[in-house]
Amino acid sequence: MAEIIELSGEQKGEQLSCACVFGGMSDFESVPVDRRVMVIGGGITGITSAIDLGNAGYQVLLVERLPSVGGRMLQLSETFPTLDCAQCTLTPRTVESGQHPKVTLKTSCEVEALTGEPGNFTIRVRQKKTYVDWNKCTGCGTCIQKCPSNGIAMFERDAGKMTAIYTLSPQAVPNKPVIDAERCRYLTRGKCGVCAKVCPVGAIDYEQQESFFEVQVGAIIVATGFDIYDWKKKMPEFGGGEIPDVIDGLTFERYLSASGPSAGAMVRPSDGKTPKEIVFIQCVGSRNPEFHKSYCSRVCCMYTAKHARLYKHKVHDGQVYIFYIDIRSTGKGYEQFIQQSVAEEELIYIRGRAARLYREGDKVIVQGADTLSGRKIEIAADLVVLAAAMVPNEGAQELAEILGLQSNKDGFFIEENYKLSPVESGRPGIYLAGCCLGAKDIADSAAQGSAASSKAQVFLSSVRRNKQQEAV
Structure with a gap:
């Protein structure tokens, strides 16, 4: 079965490398396409969908554009109305998503194109450069400790500092670093190279290029979250x-x-x-x-x-x-x-x-x-x-166009029916959940994540039933 297709350099016009792809795909591609689901977005909504689907026996590809999962909730201190520690609540879920036998994480990735039909979608995904070979990296953190370049920390909302090579947060899943090309002295000036010198396994790859792969899934859940x-x-x-x-x-x-x-x-x-x-x-x-x-x-x-x-x-x-x-x-x-x-x-x-x-x-x-x-x-x-x-996350409008979905004037995705079909997109096989639909709290976002996973399971069950009837 060859459902994962690495595009050649000739197809893209440049040399591509998939060294920075996190996690293996053998388990994912070993099952029929009608038992595979892609979840786009690794916040609390997407994680909830992925774990629910995995627990139901489906193979899940969880795609996140940032280097690690967790989303906005990971940045919170405590949550209302109980004042629970946000990270204490969320971290077990992020770890579970990273270790679940049915869930494959693909971070630093973005969806580029969609073809096919409901129950048999083909999705083209772009793997962004991290300049670190995650297949070699052990996550020891030596490179981060020795990096001499400091700048504004994205995770800290400009309130703190981080090095040019970094993990997104202390609770990052996967706990592997990436290099900020705009602040790395070697990539901007051709000098330094400290991280490559101190890495005990030779995981630093300054020549790494973007790569692309294609995957076939039966259903898609969009959970791209929000921005400020x-x-x-x-x-x-x-x-x-x-x-x-x-x-x-x-x-x-x-x-x-x-x-x-x-x-x-x-x-x-x-x-x-x-x-x-x-x-x-x-x-x-x-x-x-x-x-x-x-x-x-x-x-x-x-x-x-x-x-x-x-x-x-x-x-x-x-x-x-x-x-x-x-x-x-x-x-x-x-x-x-x-x-x-x-x-x-x-x-x-x-x-x-x-x-x-x-x-x-x-x-x-x-x-x-x-x-x-x-x-x-x-x-x-x-x-x-x-x-x-709260506004739609970066790239939401572009993703809507790729997936053939509708969005409103504010950029939020539009559900099929707000009252009766709140997580259906109007396109069979594609479901919506969380703040990509509009502003909502953690409880509602997690609930919609579970709802979308249930709808995806119902849809894929009908796909399998139709195949069985056609085979008779």
């Missing part, structure tokens, strides 16, 4: 990213996390001091149809209350102000969490929008209005945290 609205470029009234003590909620998560750049200490970026007055601004880019996004991002009210609560746990004498439009807490235990946070932590909620931020000395001046009293408000804050809108 680019408020730095699109909302100059909030400082345009030029005020260091104005950050978004995901960056604040990294400061709260014990594994983050400040080891969980509550400090502000500009000088490392503890902020005594902090302002949270909700609906940044959301619920603003005239200039930004019209939809509610659903989780902002809850994670802002969580942020305020965790801040008060660390800074007992701190003062919290929260600008909000409406409080939307519709999940199980959510309203109780909000009310408890207000009562116990003495949070000050101000109904209205913040209009402008600017720096004055070591303070950030927040100008806004209280719409309940009709008063203008000005607060001198030590730190401002923005609850930025």
